Each structure stands twice: as structure tokens, then as C-alpha cells.
Amino acid sequence: MKKVYMDYGATTPVDPEVITAMNPYFFEIYGNPSSTHSYGVDAADDIEQSRLKVASLINAKPEEIIFTSGGTEADNLAIKGVAALHENKKNTKGPHIITTEIEHAAVLETCKYLEKTGFDVAYLPVDKYGLIKTEDLKNTISKNTFLLSIIYANNEIGTIQEIEEIGKITESNGILFHTDAVQAVGKIPVDVNRSRIDLLSLSSHKIYGPKGVGGLFVKKGIKIKPLFHGGGHEQGKRSSTLNTPGIIGLGKACELGKKRLVTDSKKMIKQRDTLIKNILGIEESYLNGHPNKRLPNNAHFRFSAVEGESLHMMLDNKQIAVATGSACSSKKLKPSHVLLALGLTPEESHGSLRFTLGRQTEDTEISYVSKELPKIVEHLRKMSPLWKK
Ligand SMILES: Cc1ncc(COP(=O)(O)O)c(C=O)c1O
Structure with a gap:
């Protein structure tokens, strides 16, 4: 890939x-x-x-x-x-x-x-x-x-x-x-x-x-x-x-942007919703943000008992680039002020990842991420003292 x-x-x-x-x-x-x-x-x-x-x-x-x-x-x-x-x-x-x-x-x-x-x-x-x-x-x-x-x-x-x-x-x-x-x-x-x-x-x-x-x-x-x-x-x-x-x-x-707005957003909504459906199949995974009043290209998740930073690094090893907080604040290890404002705990904020799609995003990439991410979450949870199961 x-x-x-x-x-x-x-x-x-x-x-x-x-x-x-x-x-x-x-x-x-x-x-x-x-x-x-x-x-x-x-x-x-x-x-x-x-x-x-x-x-x-x-x-x-x-x-x-x-x-x-x-x-x-x-x-x-x-x-x-x-x-x-x-x-x-x-x-x-x-x-x-x-x-x-x-x-x-x-x-x-x-x-x-x-x-x-x-x-x-x-x-x-x-x-x-x-x-x-x-x-x-x-x-x-x-x-x-x-x-x-x-x-x-x-x-x-x-x-x-x-x-x-x-x-x-x-x-x-x-x-x-x-x-x-x-x-x-x-x-x-x-x-x-x-x-x-x-x-x-x-x-x-x-x-x-x-x-x-x-x-x-x-x-x-x-x-x-x-x-x-x-x-x-x-x-x-x-x-x-x-x-x-x-x-x-x-x-x-x-x-x-004006010419492509409708076609781009239709394509991205479809890909985004497939990604959301696949990722929410992971046990104790949740969608951050509004279920439908959200940007066509944004899918933001949190996972119990894993660190977003570790997920981010392991995805990077698989050649998948995503964001933990917003790009501007991701170098700080402070929990995201946005996620805290939603009422999430600092731990929940740290276990969050942002996927943002674009014009070049292909369906095969959605499938690849949907296949790799559950394995990574499972791997990290096995090592996590917070994962009781
Ligand atoms: C909502 C929002 N406002 C402002 C900015 C800053 O824009 P620029 O990078 O062009 O200064 C960004 C960039 O991340 C953004 O996402």
C-alpha cells in the first residue's frame, strides 16, 4: 500500500x-x-x-x-x-x-x-x-x-x-x-x-x-x-x-472549489460514513463531534484505554498520516481544549484521533485504514493497564 x-x-x-x-x-x-x-x-x-x-x-x-x-x-x-x-x-x-x-x-x-x-x-x-x-x-x-x-x-x-x-x-x-x-x-x-x-x-x-x-x-x-x-x-x-x-x-x-463542491462533498461523505461505520465496529470506540452536522471530510474518534499518540505513531509506521489534536496543537501534550469543552476527560481526549479526507482519498485507502486500525487498537490495548478485558 x-x-x-x-x-x-x-x-x-x-x-x-x-x-x-x-x-x-x-x-x-x-x-x-x-x-x-x-x-x-x-x-x-x-x-x-x-x-x-x-x-x-x-x-x-x-x-x-x-x-x-x-x-x-x-x-x-x-x-x-x-x-x-x-x-x-x-x-x-x-x-x-x-x-x-x-x-x-x-x-x-x-x-x-x-x-x-x-x-x-x-x-x-x-x-x-x-x-x-x-x-x-x-x-x-x-x-x-x-x-x-x-x-x-x-x-x-x-x-x-x-x-x-x-x-x-x-x-x-x-x-x-x-x-x-x-x-x-x-x-x-x-x-x-x-x-x-x-x-x-x-x-x-x-x-x-x-x-x-x-x-x-x-x-x-x-x-x-x-x-x-x-x-x-x-x-x-x-x-x-x-x-x-x-x-x-x-x-x-x-x-x-466552487465547481467541485457538490461532487467532492458527495464523494467524501460516502467515504467518511464508510470509515465511521467501520471504525465504530471496534469495541469501545466513539465518534467525537456531531453525527451529521459535521464537515463532509471529517471523522474524529476516541478509543478507550489507548493513547492517541501511540495510535498516531503506529499508523504512521503503516504509512497512514492522521492527526491527534489539531495540527497546530498536536506538538503539545496538553489535552485538546476542544475535546475538553465537549465534556471529555483528559484521558478520553488523549485517546482521540482525527481523520480528514480530501480530493485524492481513494476507497482502497478507506478499506486499508479500516483493516489496519482495529489491529493496532487491539495490540495497544493488550499492553494497556487500563484495558480490563
Ligand atoms: C479553523 C482554522 N482557523 C485558522 C487557521 C489558521 O490558518 P492559516 O494556517 O492559514 O494561518 C486554521 C489552520 O489550521 C484553522 O483550521
Whole structure:
């Protein structure tokens, strides 16, 4: 069996069509898009085409897309950019920003940083599937709240929030709605208008585009303060010479993502459900996250009396690449904050594994993993003092 990659939630290979689209921008159309000569104008024109493609995937207008260096920067720009306009509210009582306990570090750490500077942040809990309760959200909003930031689809367990319902609540309470949609965009339909989203973060490398590029949707009329000061690029919201090849790659990835959304997700749902059915055949194995409100490509399990780290290593020996926590936190041996928020114990969190499928995932790979994993779990349990049977 050749190597099996089931960690598409961490990153994806770049689509060959994306590479082809990017190629001319390294050596032929290399002008600085801000230059007024033809080299610059050619690059700038193509960047605008890319902006259109990104906007089209989420039903936004092209002028509402700000290119960034990725999802992390988009999250920082959205949250700090809005908070900077509410400095006067600092140190007043009642949450200024509402977020959740299951955010990606890019949002969580940004909120913690803002807390240190005097902003009050409320972290909404989630139920055992990873969903917030909209009643909790309504009850948490105070007269000082100016922003809700909530992850669209969780990067670890794949749970998809009730985004439309949430958008109605933020709109009727006059607070801004930011969503980290890095894992959702390109995998499920995302419509910023229908969901009344004000700010949305996306990242290229999760959708078969290059690494180091992403975008922030900022609804027309919404003001944010920039993180970087400089030449005033991107309507003054994000200074720095634009990453032309990266942006062209992101645009192509979005175009392909839109074209392939239905077929890709149908295929992945079938493969995911086969994997879930097979793996849940293992004694004392459980699915983490919501049974059906989950990303088409995500299957997240926990196994009693085994360590996810050991499973991960033994799968790696069998040439199967999966994730224990989220990629960003998997090097730390702390239990995942997302799994703890579901109510799992630290032991249960440590016994969890994430499988994320992608365009290249083949049925034979699902069968291979379904055959190898039960053997590995059994082997580890034989050595585990926690396994009583
Ligand atoms: C939900 C989520 N938000 C943000 C990020 C960060 O994106 P980037 O790697 O483009 O900075 C990731 C990446 O793992 C993610 O999964």
C-alpha cells in the first residue's frame, strides 16, 4: 500500500491546475501590482480577477475581499481591527467580545491578548457535540457587546454551527458577526449574505491552494483598523506588496472549489460514513463531534484505554498520516481544549484521533485504514493497564 494521507484538515496538496495558474506570475507577470506601468497593471488586473473568484465562492462582492497571509492573519485583522475602534469601551463591565471555547488558536489567543489589554471576553460553552446554544448567546450579549467571533466548522471535530440562526441574532442585536470559516469554505456552501456575516476568514492551503495566503471578507461599510501600517494597500486595511502568485493560486483554488463542491462533498461523505461505520465496529470506540452536522471530510474518534499518540505513531509506521489534536496543537501534550469543552476527560481526549479526507482519498485507502486500525487498537490495548478485558 502506498502512503495514505488523511490529514487534509491540516493542509492540502496544491491542485495541479492551481500550480499551472500560478506559474506565469513568478517570471513573466512579475510586476508589482501597485506599479502604474504595464507590468504592474497586468498583475493588478489578474489580482482583481482572483478577488472576483474568491468573492464568488462565498457570495460576496469583490471589493469586500482583503487578501492576507492566511487564516491566522485574517482572524487577527478581523478581531483586533474591530476592537481597536472600541478602545473607549475598555474596562467597562459586560462582555465586549463573545467567542466560544472551541475556537482555533488564531481566535482564542487573539481574544486572550485583548482581554489582557482591558477588553472583556465571554467564552460560550458547547454541548457534547460541539454546538453552542443560541439561548446562551442571546443571554450573554450585553449593551457593551460589539463583536461575536465563532468558528463556522470546527477544525478538530468538524462540527458545523447553526450559522444562519446565529447571524439573525447578531443582526437583531446590532453586533458584528465574524466567523472563522477556514475549514468550511470550499467544503460546504457558505453564503455571507444569507447568513448575515460581517467578517469571514478563509485560508488558501486548506482548499488545494498554496500556503501563506488567505483572505478576510469585510462587508461593505464595515470599518476595521489595520494591523500593518505602510503603503495603504487593500483599501488601507492591509499594507504590503500583494503576493501575486499566491493570490492567483487562491483565486484558482476558489474557482475549482466552487465547481467541485457538490461532487467532492458527495464523494467524501460516502467515504467518511464508510470509515465511521467501520471504525465504530471496534469495541469501545466513539465518534467525537456531531453525527451529521459535521464537515463532509471529517471523522474524529476516541478509543478507550489507548493513547492517541501511540495510535498516531503506529499508523504512521503503516504509512497512514492522521492527526491527534489539531495540527497546530498536536506538538503539545496538553489535552485538546476542544475535546475538553465537549465534556471529555483528559484521558478520553488523549485517546482521540482525527481523520480528514480530501480530493485524492481513494476507497482502497478507506478499506486499508479500516483493516489496519482495529489491529493496532487491539495490540495497544493488550499492553494497556487500563484495558480490563
Ligand atoms: C479553523 C482554522 N482557523 C485558522 C487557521 C489558521 O490558518 P492559516 O494556517 O492559514 O494561518 C486554521 C489552520 O489550521 C484553522 O483550521
